[in-house]
Amino acid sequence: AADGGKITATLFPGDGIGPDIADAVREIFEAAKAPIEWDEQHLGKTVDERTNSFVTRENLDSVLKHGIGLKGPMTTPIGKGFRSLNLTLRKELQLYANVRPCFSLQGYKTRYDNVNLVTIRENTEGEYSGLEHEVVKGVVESLKVITRTASTRVAEFAFKYAEENNRHMVSAIHKANIMKKADGLFIECCRSVADKYPNIKYEEVIVDNACMQLVRDPSRFDVLCMPNLYGDIVSDLCAGLIGGLGLTPSANVGANGLALMEAVHGTAPDIAGKNLANPTALLLSGCMMLRHLGLNSHADQIQNAALAVIAEGTYRTRDLGGTAGTSDFVKAVIGKL
């Protein structure tokens, strides 16, 4: 949706520090002259019956209309009978692939200095089916659902991603030695897709072993393709290797290029509105959004500026051990554009 040369994107500032970091992203995007117009969306105050969550029909329609969006952190209010907001968005919009590039940041030291991988997570089924019941008192069954359609779709996404981003290997992560049929189907689909990409190496790694190898030598991995729950666990583990969720961007991608990028860290309500939040994860997610729209030079410009500020280490927010405010960081990034 172009508007005076600009592309309109949905923006969910979200809860807690969400508005603080969304403002930061807006400001930096404006300074970088990124041709984006925001359609700001807020969740409903009550459960929308059409979505069975605080996500409203209008929220969904905005993303569907523009085809692209950026989302801050959201907390699902406690209570039964309605779904997680994040999951509602992923499921209702059929954002089937969750993509999280994870790379060591120069200037922000962790125990690992050579991480450069991408986790690609099936985002719509698996252990997240929501199908559970108490069979008899004290016995609960929870259904994991693996389909050929969703597994093939995410495997195709992973290989295409690898090809387009000059990555050389896809590792399918599974537990098919135990879930022989479910995870067996998942890797069967990955294998079939792998056959169509002879130039990309393909391997299968059992999830427990993958986690062990990730903490020993993450540099041996490149693109990891996983069912939902393993993707959830492994992507957080990987974020931990480079410093946490405050630094890692994420994209949820669906059919026809529909995409919603999001910061996956928490809402940190204790520091909300206090000019203390670190906007890095949302900003880098914004860069993924720009790239997805083909605005690569804007994406590079903003990402390089942000990484340069982090590398210098002068304007570091509290979560990274510094004393800079959100606005100091924003100013520093703008200064580097």
Added chain:
Amino acid sequence: AADGGKITATLFPGDGIGPDIADAVREIFEAAKAPIEWDEQHLGKTVDERTNSFVTRENLDSVLKHGIGLKGPMTTPIGKGFRSLNLTLRKELQLYANVRPCFSLQGYKTRYDNVNLVTIRENTEGEYSGLEHEVVKGVVESLKVITRTASTRVAEFAFKYAEENNRHMVSAIHKANIMKKADGLFIECCRSVADKYPNIKYEEVIVDNACMQLVRDPSRFDVLCMPNLYGDIVSDLCAGLIGGLGLTPSANVGANGLALMEAVHGTAPDIAGKNLANPTALLLSGCMMLRHLGLNSHADQIQNAALAVIAEGTYRTRDLGGTAGTSDFVKAVIGKL
């Protein structure tokens, strides 16, 4: 079962390097005058119909009779229609708690030097139910089963373990924000047990977040109590922090003190019989066995000798970057007894 002052224990040497490391353990135990008589057991060459696996009824009866055993690595031959050997043992013997102490080894440097935690994994149900079916073509359902009985049992085990081993905190690891009923039941059981142990701190950590924290600061954890699959993943992750499965012991404990200790690394068939295998994991598992039998001074003596050899770094097997043979390591340990 005492025999001339000796206790009889079942020994499954297992496959691949299994016999090499089992011999190493025998030799060191003998030198340390550990009062153990071994009842050596081998798997069947064909599937035993009574167990639907290569584990024979006689194998199971041996462990049931002696109440205690030690097990090397085993590979399940590929094929459908029979169960993993490891799982058969755990399920048939109802070895409901898998215990893996994980601590940084002096002298063997990894990125982490302050790991000292214990993972306690529910070992009989969860995602390991084995219940799966293809509902319609291309759609597989896999059942995760969580029961109040098994969850309470493993939670009680974890708190009792914490109390007896002077550990101060139990973290229940879960994904109850998604599997509200299944994992919800698991943490509900953990909470009820926690109420009975006011001197032990209790917390709940979502599994993805737990993995992120484990790679950032494992020292914040003490005892982790988990459903089967998270336990499988997290225990391997933790082993990775200190150098891998070649160094970490493991115990499977059931009712009335029934216990089968095991090395959880692979069978490494390529180096089998070549005097190259590292017996540390099986040896430390043997020490867990001795402690379980109340033979603490023998356990300490052997464990201290093994840790001293590792700390010196002179007799290091290939997997640890050294050139020592299994027999060199054994001799060195015996020299330190």
